[in-house]
Amino acid sequence: MNCQKASELASRQYDQPLSLSKKISLKFHLLICKHCRNFNKNIEQLSHSMQSFLRGDDNKDQKTDTSDSDDSDSQLK
């Protein structure tokens, strides 16, 4: 899987469930590619921030920056 495909899947996982094989290849790619990890984290935060804005949370459960110590495990539930 290359970065283009991985970023497409990263986006799609927020809109529909991915098949198991796609999940696994995406997860594997994210483990080895920092740029796609950044992409995935950024779009996750986009969604997260809009939701917490609507709920009226005031920063308190904003995602904190984990820079390079990623936990890709939590991204593909």
Add this chain to the structure above:
Amino acid sequence: MQSNALLHAESSVTQHFNDVGFMSQLREQMIRFTQTQLRDAEIAEDIVQEALLGAVKNLKAFAGRAAFRSWVFAILKNKMLDHIRKQGRAPATHSIDAEEFNEKGHWQQEAKPMPWQCPEAGLKQEQFMVILELCLNKLPGSQAQVFMMREFLGLSSDEICTEVEITESNLHVLLYRARMGLQKCMANNWLHDDRQATLQKSIKKNLTHTSQKNR
């Protein structure tokens, strides 16, 4: 007990409604937000007006459970949904143009996604939303529209495809392009302090300008 809480909530809402500066700023923000989605200034103003009237009528439902701004935006969200369901516009579709990637599908040097700054250290949530709104306005209309339907209005993929009459693969392309554009724009405006300062200045100028206009 409950009526005390209600009285307190009502008086805090009344306080907000009586604050002319706050209300005109909020109204401007709501209109810009709605315009991003609907691309029609007049309709956007009407819908915001309806949402604010709805807020006045439903003071009792407020009950202090959400911040005032979020509460009003939640009402706005429902009004926008009503409008979209009535209209059902079809946006133009885009194919994947992969300018971010080279022929092997690797990130181009300048397109490599940068990690965002931690919001606590950088921008507060409210400021995040202001910058997000500016970035949304830079996207092609159809991308901004489906992104808002998905992430702000919380519609499912199926619902969006039905509402705007596009195929599911078209929708995924549009959402992908929208997220790609937004994450790039947000990273640019978050990572560099000097750009952030310029942006904040222009936002401030904008707000002062509109509040003067409304006087």
